[in-house]
Amino acid sequence: MTVRVHFSSDLRRLTGGLTEVEVADPGATVKALVANLDGRFPGLGERLSAGTAVMLDGEVIAHPDYEPVADGSEVYFIHQPSGG
Amino acid sequence: MTVTESRPESSSEPPAARPRYRFVGTRPVRHDGLDKVTGRARFAADCDLPGQLAGCVVRSPHAHARIISIDTGEAEAMPGVKAVISGGDFPAVAPGDPNYDMGVNLMARDRVLYEGHAVAAVAALTTDQARAAAAAVRVEYEPLPPVLTIDAALDPAVGAIHAHMFTSGADPAPTEPSNVSQLTNFARGDTEAGFAAADVVIEREFTTQPVHQGYIEPHAVTADASQDGKATVWCSSQGHFNVRAQTAAMLGWETARIKVVPAEIGGGFGGKTTIYLEPLAVLLSAKAGRPVKMVMTRSEVFRATGPAPGSKFRVKLGARSDGTLTAGKAQMAYSSGVFPSYAAFLGAWTVFESYDIADFEVEARNVVLNTPRSAAYRAPSAPMSALATETVVDELAQALGIDPIEMRLRNAVSEGAINTLGAPFPRVGFTECLEAIRDHPHYGAPLGPNQGRGVAAGHWFNIGESSSATVNLNEDGTATVVTGSPDIGGSRASMALMAAEELGIDVYDITPVVGDTESVGFTDITEGSRATFATGMAVVEACRRVVADLRGRAAKMMGVDVSEVDWADGSAVHAGGEHDPLPLAAITAEAKKTGGPITVTGSLDAKGVGPSFAVHLCDVEVDPETGVVQVVRYTAAQDAGTAIHPSYVEGQIQGGAAQGIGWALNEEYIYDGDGVMENPGFLDYRVPVASDLPMIDAVIVEVPNPNHPYGVRGVGETSIIPPLAAVANAVAAATGRRIRDLPMSPVRVLDAIVNSGSDSTDSSSSNG
Numbered sequence: 001m002t003v004r005v006h007f008s009s010d011l012r013r014l015t016g017g018l019t020e021v022e023v024a025d026p027g028a029t030v031k032a033l034v035a036n037l038d039g040r041f042p043g044l045g046e047r048l049s050a051g052t053a054v055m056l057d058g059e060v061i062a063h064p065d066y067e068p069v070a071d072g073s074e075v076y077f078i079h080q081p082s083g084g
Numbered sequence: 085m086t087v088t089e090s091r092p093e094s095s096s097e098p099p100a101a102r103p104r105y106r107f108v109g110t111r112p113v114r115h116d117g118l119d120k121v122t123g124r125a126r127f128a129a130d131c132d133l134p135g136q137l138a139g140c141v142v143r144s145p146h147a148h149a150r151i152i153s154i155d156t157g158e159a160e161a162m163p164g165v166k167a168v169i170s171g172g173d174f175p176a177v178a179p180g181d182p183n184y185d186m187g188v189n190l191m192a193r194d195r196v197l198y199e200g201h202a203v204a205a206v207a208a209l210t211t212d213q214a215r216a217a218a219a220a221v222r223v224e225y226e227p228l229p230p231v232l233t234i235d236a237a238l239d240p241a242v243g244a245i246h247a248h249m250f251t252s253g254a255d256p257a258p259t260e261p262s263n264v265s266q267l268t269n270f271a272r273g274d275t276e277a278g279f280a281a282a283d284v285v286i287e288r289e290f291t292t293q294p295v296h297q298g299y300i301e302p303h304a305v306t307a308d309a310s311q312d313g314k315a316t317v318w319c320s321s322q323g324h325f326n327v328r329a330q331t332a333a334m335l336g337w338e339t340a341r342i343k344v345v346p347a348e349i350g351g352g353f354g355g356k357t358t359i360y361l362e363p364l365a366v367l368l369s370a371k372a373g374r375p376v377k378m379v380m381t382r383s384e385v386f387r388a389t390g391p392a393p394g395s396k397f398r399v400k401l402g403a404r405s406d407g408t409l410t411a412g413k414a415q416m417a418y419s420s421g422v423f424p425s426y427a428a429f430l431g432a433w434t435v436f437e438s439y440d441i442a443d444f445e446v447e448a449r450n451v452v453l454n455t456p457r458s459a460a461y462r463a464p465s466a467p468m469s470a471l472a473t474e475t476v477v478d479e480l481a482q483a484l485g486i487d488p489i490e491m492r493l494r495n496a497v498s499e500g501a502i503n504t505l506g507a508p509f510p511r512v513g514f515t516e517c518l519e520a521i522r523d524h525p526h527y528g529a530p531l532g533p534n535q536g537r538g539v540a541a542g543h544w545f546n547i548g549e550s551s552s553a554t555v556n557l558n559e560d561g562t563a564t565v566v567t568g569s570p571d572i573g574g575s576r577a578s579m580a581l582m583a584a585e586e587l588g589i590d591v592y593d594i595t596p597v598v599g600d601t602e603s604v605g606f607t608d609i610t611e612g613s614r615a616t617f618a619t620g621m622a623v624v625e626a627c628r629r630v631v632a633d634l635r636g637r638a639a640k641m642m643g644v645d646v647s648e649v650d651w652a653d654g655s656a657v658h659a660g661g662e663h664d665p666l667p668l669a670a671i672t673a674e675a676k677k678t679g680g681p682i683t684v685t686g687s688l689d690a691k692g693v694g695p696s697f698a699v700h701l702c703d704v705e706v707d708p709e710t711g712v713v714q715v716v717r718y719t720a721a722q723d724a725g726t727a728i729h730p731s732y733v734e735g736q737i738q739g740g741a742a743q744g745i746g747w748a749l750n751e752e753y754i755y756d757g758d759g760v761m762e763n764p765g766f767l768d769y770r771v772p773v774a775s776d777l778p779m780i781d782a783v784i785v786e787v788p789n790p791n792h793p794y795g796v797r798g799v800g801e802t803s804i805i806p807p808l809a810a811v812a813n814a815v816a817a818a819t820g821r822r823i824r825d826l827p828m829s830p831v832r833v834l835d836a837i838v839n840s841g842s843d844s845t846d847s848s849s850s851n852g
Contacts (some may be wrong), residue, residue: 074507083611083801084460
């Protein structure tokens with residue numbers, strides 16, 4: 001299983017400037033994916049645990065830890081969306 | 085006026101008939117309406133408790149200063165004074181703590197960071213005594229140079245307000261502190277190639293000033309701290325669970341020690357998604373041993389709460405001769421007051437979100453100033469970004485000789501278009517909103533002398549988040565629906581309508597209640613236009629579980645298996661027809677014999693939000709001698725998905741349009757050179773009043789959100805996005821002058837008419 005992960009600008013210094021990566025065997029959930037990414041980009045896991053939302057296959061999810069990821073999923077880590 | 089476009093999930097499928105609803109889409113008088121119009125409704129300042137004290141805040145006269153000392157001795161000795169607090173009475177916070185910004189904003193510690201910043205607070209027997217004591221608190225300041233403009237904040241030579249703040253998102257990571265708190269970049273494709281492919285390229289600069297949410301009800305709270313270490317807080321907010329959590333965090337208390345009782349809210353618009361007074365009142369009450377009531381003056385509301393950020397933009401768009409947008413580039417800065425915010429991110433997300441542009445670059449900076457910490461205001465950051473984009477799109481249409489609606493139709497995003505973040509749009513109703521305005525009689529109506537017409541669009545993504553609802557059936561077949569969402573825009577009526585539709589009983593047999601933090605499950609803030617969408621989903625979920633329970637009870641009463649019992653029109657119906665239908669009231673009357681009370685809670689984290697679009701059409705008349713702009717006709721179309729209560733959808737559309745018109749024409753924070761606000765009152769900070777505006781014709785477009793049981797999209801915010809550009813485009817049409825610095829006050833408009841200097845920093849070009 002492979003998912004594609006996109007990084008916003010404020011995460012890129014933790015990813016060596018990469019804007020997106022493909023992750024093979026990412027685990028079953030966003031939480032597992034984050035752990036996977038932290039192994040590749042040390043410090044990213046802690047940063048993503050601090051109130052970051054994801055857009056997963058077009059759906060913005062504010063609390064994504066246990067959301068399942070599937071083969072071909074597109075994942076964007078973004079600021080927690082908010083409103084007035 | 086309602087335009088219904090009911091389609092299934094994929095727009096490639098043929099249109100389906102809209103579901104026939106019995107209650108959803110009707111316009112009953114709101115359940116809380118009588119109390120509201122007769123003055124019986126209790127707002128935050130209406131709470132009075134026996135023995136309560138009056139609280140008052142001591143505020144900084146300086147925009148930036150070091151606190152040398154605070155002497156409360158004289159104040160504490162004054163008649164009637166029962167308690168005085170200052171920063172040292174709160175738990176210590178350090179840079180990097182999650183609570184640092186809010187904690188320091190509530191009460192200054194070693195520095196004051198804006199004029200109006202709270203320094204101390206007192207509680208006394210009367211308001212006059214509290215005010216006198218506040219004036220007697222001696223604070224020695226060492227004034228520091230304030231940072232007051234976006235340009236100053238962006239200047240590396242200007243000292244950083246916060247020594248601990250380094251620009252997030254900068255690459256490489258900065259080594260020096262900065263007044264730029266965050267840098268956001270989005271990009272797609274090859275922007276330069278996109279501009280090279282354009283026949284016309286237009287680049288413009290825009291500025292807007294901070295504006296306040298302008299709610300009529302000032303912030304107010306009454307707190308009663310008891311001797312067992314708990315406290316009850318009465319206040320109005322956009323989310324009392326959030327008030328509880330933030331107050332507990334600021335005091336270092338466990339959440340369970342605080343109960344928050346929601347008062348009616350006299351307007352919030354995003355400005356009541358945070359706290360200012362609640363921890364102060366609790367602390368004063370705990371210290372004094374008596375309840376404490378605090379009510380801000382209007383001046384305090386302006387100087388210490390809100391506002392929406394100011395902004396500075398440079399936006400460039402290119403288009404082919406057929407109107408197709410080929411490329412976009414935006415450089416943006418938002419001022420979020422003295423602490424960082426997410427303003428730049430939201431602006432970067434929304435600036436090009438309405439249009440299908442293949443190649444773009446967006447760079448947005450959030451800067452901090454020595455002005456009040458900004459707060460959310462309806463669709464935060466999007467009105468400013470739409471001002472820029474929608475004005476340039478209008479100019480492109482003009483340059484290409486294309487009708488402005490047609491220009492937008494040729495570029496509008498639709499289902500499957502890739503958004504700024506890179507994900508595909510779900511089914512949206514932008515095209516339908518454009519068509520609704522194009523086909524409206526207003527669009528082709530003749531204009532008078534000195535009049536002009538402008539059009540603009542706006543998009544908001546909306547959010548879901550967590551909501552809870554409890555449905556209690558009464559013995560006589562009536563019901564109570566308790567939710568945790570404050571009723572800001574008629575949500576009681578909307579919840580009752582959805583419950584009535586599910587249960588099949590009359591909407592007036594349902595009592596919708598806003599429960600306190602101990603009476604209903606956790607519910608997130610009412611923000612992101614989420615209440616009718618998300619809390620409505622919780623109501624529907626609870627009602628469907630009630631119906632399942634009712635079917636089981638009816639099966640027991642009929643002596644049949646539950647699989648043989650359906651629910652229709654408020655009755656349990658035996659599928660075989662061998663038993664008479666059992667109305668809901670007949671089942672609740674027997675509840676004690678069939679399993680006891682019928683009460684069900686629905687709680688969820690709502691997903692499947694439906695993005696919302698709006699298109700506004702504005703006619704203005706400009707007095708060429710004074711520069712006064714009068715809005716003479718205004719029509720606003722918005723996709724509501726499904727309007728649960730059309731009157732309140734129309735109200736949201738009209739309210740957002742009115743606030744946006746004020747933003748465009750009059751409203752701004754005005755500071756003197758020392759950072760002292762010069763217009764902290766409604767006489768000098770002029771919001772539109774009824775006599776300033778025409779009737780705003782609200783056109784509800786209904787393209788149902790396939791992910792909501794009734795097709796709801798949020799409607800509370802989108803309506804404030806288009807007006808800035810719609811008014812600006814109308815003024816340009818009336819005067820032949822583009823004004824890109826808001827507000828378009830008479831002085832500024834007259835200057836543009838007389839001097840036509842507004843185009844000096846802009847450029848436009850034709851390729852080939």
